[in-house]
Amino acid sequence: MKIVACIKQVPDTVEITIDKETGVLVRDNVPAILNPFDAYAIEEAVLIKDSCGGEVTAITMGPPQAIAVLHDAFSVGVDHAVHICDSAFRGSDTFVTAKILAAAIKKLGGVDLILCGKQAIDGDTAQVGPEIAEFLDIPHVAYVKKIREVSEDAILLERMTETGIEVIQVKLPAMLTVLKDINTPRLPSFKLKRAAKEKAIPVWGIQELGLCEEEVGLQGSPTTVMKTFTPKARGNCQMLSGLDEDIIDALFLQIDSAL
Numbered sequence: 001m002k003i004v005a006c007i008k009q010v011p012d013t014v015e016i017t018i019d020k021e022t023g024v025l026v027r028d029n030v031p032a033i034l035n036p037f038d039a040y041a042i043e044e045a046v047l048i049k050d051s052c053g054g055e056v057t058a059i060t061m062g063p064p065q066a067i068a069v070l071h072d073a074f075s076v077g078v079d080h081a082v083h084i085c086d087s088a089f090r091g092s093d094t095f096v097t098a099k100i101l102a103a104a105i106k107k108l109g110g111v112d113l114i115l116c117g118k119q120a121i122d123g124d125t126a127q128v129g130p131e132i133a134e135f136l137d138i139p140h141v142a143y144v145k146k147i148r149e150v151s152e153d154a155i156l157l158e159r160m161t162e163t164g165i166e167v168i169q170v171k172l173p174a175m176l177t178v179l180k181d182i183n184t185p186r187l188p189s190f191k192l193k194r195a196a197k198e199k200a201i202p203v204w205g206i207q208e209l210g211l212c213e214e215e216v217g218l219q220g221s222p223t224t225v226m227k228t229f230t231p232k233a234r235g236n237c238q239m240l241s242g243l244d245e246d247i248i249d250a251l252f253l254q255i256d257s258a259l
């Protein structure tokens, strides 16, 4: 089975601050990490490889330093990695990011399964995975919490909904976004970590992916950011205490009076 894990390098949001004057995220000197949800996508990809055979390729799109997340992926059992990096991709929104990742997956010669994290902790849109599936014209299932069975041409899985769990059988090739309940990511292997440094990581840009300047980056992105701001603290928080029933009644009273 050919599996791709899409992984993103993100700023460590615990340490992130917002510039008070511009309202923009201060990224300078902020440590970068593997998007936490993507560790679960990698782990699930490696688990499926271990039980069904095949190979796992990790793909990231990001600046030169994003290669670090590909080394992380090698150290937990990924077989191949591709770094998508080109200054023309700067300013890409989720639509263009997905278009570029889909072009890379096509260049790999097609795959059976694509795994993404539920969302990235910086952009936070949860759009990229499903958009990749749309560009590749394959089915997708979001918020997957358990994979029950993998066969040659289908996967039986559980996905979380607002009201419970749905059990779905999806035909392959397919794209899944995974929740953190799905597994416990393994610790990196020292041996694999050392070997990762020797692994060749192809870098693909606009030419390798057969894309043109107008369809990528800021100019190819249909999203327009109108305004970025930090919401004002309202400062009217009221702590409710007492029995659960009393708290719920008091809460509904407050909601009623606010409507």
Ligand SMILES: Cc1cc2nc3c(=O)[nH]c(=O)nc-3n(C[C@H](O)[C@H](O)[C@H](O)COP(=O)(O)OP(=O)(O)OC[C@H]3O[C@@H](n4cnc5c(N)ncnc54)[C@H](O)[C@@H]3O)c2cc1C
Pocket: 006, 007, 008, 009, 035, 037, 038, 041, 059, 060, 061, 062, 090, 091, 092, 093, 094, 095, 097, 098, 101, 115, 116, 117, 118, 119, 120, 121, 122, 123, 124, 125, 126, 127, 128, 129, 218, 221, 223, 224, 225
């Ligand atoms: C107008 C505009 C300009 C922007 N300019 C820039 C910019 O210059 N630089 C910049 O860093 N960001 C930029 N962004 C943000 C960028 O579009 C998003 O970070 C990116 O598209 C991913 O969206 P997300 O973070 O919401 O990911 P989500 O959709 O929440 O991610 C879901 C999953 O998709 C996969 N995924 C997401 N992104 C990647 C990736 N890059 N590589 C591999 N897998 C991935 C991961 O598995 C992830 O868990 C811009 C956004 C807009 C709207």
